[in-house]
Amino acid sequence: MVAPDLPIGDRIRHYRGERRQDVVAGLAGISPDYLSQIERGLKIPSLPILHAIAQELGVPTAALLADSPAPSRVPPETTEPAIVQALMGYGPPRSTPVAVPAALRERVESAWRAWQSSPTRFTDMASVLPGLIAETERAARAHCSPDGTGARRDVLRVTADLYFLLRSYLRRTGRIDLSMMAADRAVRAAEGADDPLRIAAAQWNMGHVLLAAREPDGAEQVALRAVEELSCAPMEEQERLAMSGALQLVAVVAEARRREWSAARTRLRMHARPAARRVGEGNIMWTVFGPTNVDLHEVSIEMEAGDTNEALHVAEEVDTGGLPSMERSFTFNLEVARCHNLRREDAAVLLSLLELEDLAPEDLARTPLARELMLTVIRRGRAMHARQAEKLAERVGVF
16 A cells, blocks of 8 residues: 555556566566656656556556645644544533643643653644643633632643644644644733743744744744843743744744845844853743754754755754754754755665654654655665665555
């Protein structure tokens, strides 16, 4: 069984298996070079040729036809239906006892720890989030009265933190629309709690949704407005610096998305890095802001700008071992794999992909760029590398 979006050329190569390319081409009545170009996606075969190839491979012609367009970097939709239902309001009966804020806080923080560190985090969230959403919303409704102001603020803080997590989960599972809804609910909860730090974190989350929606201008505006509001908000200085630095990184990414490389480098050097040096490594409001995260953004900028040599040079000095977020480590190593791919270093690409499988197999299976890199090594790499990449692709569900 192959993934429905697998291109024709990769399907042919998959079903050809260990059979020699020139033998299959000769039996199908085409040249080996033509079959090679088909498998690499450089040529699209006519239906009669496709039928002839299918006959020689012993599969139906339909097995070589993709059911949907080739993979893109838009995440495939893999959101757990029960989570969507909970977001839409399908919760426990009103007679259900209301959870106390402290218990909800403990459960939300536990869910956050799993999301940032578990290699099976998507599976974990599928079992945890539906009930947690329903119970948190139930508690928020129960404490909406001004009579219990302290409990109300506590519940709203927990609600904001939960929707920060949902924003991240929904973006990673391909539901940008629901991710935007979660970010908006987080803003409302943070404002209802009158919590300046969470209001800023809600804007950070909103900025990331806008980046995912390919609206860098909006993301930058939201982030920089939040930085300005933080300058006079009452909170600890370390929290202010860390949150401001995290918001500056949103603006850095926005500038890079607009291909304003110089502006992105300057903002990172003048605003984000000094803040990171002052606060050190941390995870304020689950933003993972600190010197290492700033370094990761520097690698990403150079990668996007096409300077793979500089990107790899910076990456050599980065140690992600102490990061509290597995996702940031995953993204960094994927960027390194992408750099090696642009340099046509297939062995290094394959090694990076295998390391990513050990680190976060569920993320690897859900990331379009990782799928593209696997297929590239299969098409372009030496026989040994291609076979290893194909086995990896089978393990994560590409084939």
